[in-house]
Amino acid sequence: MKSKPSLAVLLIHDQRAGHLNPSLGVYDCLETAYTTTLDKVETPSIKKWQISILKKLSWYPPLFDFCSTIFFKKFQSKQNIDCIICSGMPNLLYSIFVSRRLKVPLFYAGDLRKVNGQLVNCTITALEQNTASDQVVLATPPVKKDFINLQQDQLDQTTALLILGGPTDEHPFTYDDFEKIIDKFIAFCTQNQLKGLITNSRRTPNLDRYFQKTKIPENIQLHLVQTKNALSLVQLIKQATYIFVTEDSTSMLAETIQSGRFICSIYNSKSILEPLNQKYLQHKLMQRQNLAADFQHPDCKNTQALDLTRPIVQAFKRNLGY
Structure with a gap:
């Protein structure tokens, strides 16, 4: 050879x-x-x-x-x-x-x-x-092979993952928006009898006040980056079938799309639909979830183009x- x-x-x-x-x-x-x-x-x-x-x-x-x-x-x-x-x-x-x-x-x-x-x-x-x-x-933008290798997984449709980014000029999420995102994700998991995983990024506002006042159901696990023993993003994606990502994060959207999961980007009324996300929608690589509406199952993916x-x-x- x-x-x-x-x-x-x-x-x-x-x-x-x-x-x-x-x-x-x-x-x-x-x-x-x-x-x-x-x-x-x-x-x-x-x-x-x-x-x-x-x-x-x-x-x-x-x-x-x-x-x-x-x-x-x-x-x-x-x-x-x-x-x-x-x-x-x-x-x-x-x-x-x-x-x-x-x-x-x-x-x-x-x-x-x-x-x-x-x-x-x-x-x-x-x-x-x-x-x-x-x-x-x-x-998509290039991502590490750890994410691409996840395309081979069999999806068991039992788990959803929420990935929180942070506010940007194009996506001016407020603190109240992040609270609402978590509430709606928990409601989605409960309604559909799914295990829910929640993680964040270094840019996410400090949500300690929210978690102190909110009773987190047993079907929801927190894996926040500032906490000890939190699972990595690759480990969390591996468990998940459905993934919700705030639309501000170019890298996390690319990584989740390349994993071959069902992806939804979350946006609010002031978000701007950027050209890259328009492309993802056109190629059925993800869907969008309006924060004002109840969360719905993502139901499209396209691994042929990845x-x-x-x-x-x-x-x-x-x-x-x-």
């Missing part, structure tokens, strides 16, 4: 899960075609005004090189790196600097947001963008030449 070519990957990140996990998702896909090694490097602290300057200077590469050398003066060169993967704007700008110094291809999971695409070899997104770089458009590995591997082969 022909051996797989080796690939040494440098993953540049800022420790934020929303940036690190998509990069790890891209890396996971490469293991089918390459014998991979991974080296992680953290992006130096960079201020908003520096990000703004570097985005503008990306259209003038010599000036970008000059300025980024000043901003990233503690850079230590790496040896034997074949490519760079990153996600998130601060990481992209640092990765462009490193890519140009090491003269290796750069693969970026995310929207370029006015950065010069000619400085990026390939973008990996779920929505097409206007860029000079090569681009891969996936069904392949991430093949298009990502093809993009790497195009850009690396092997």
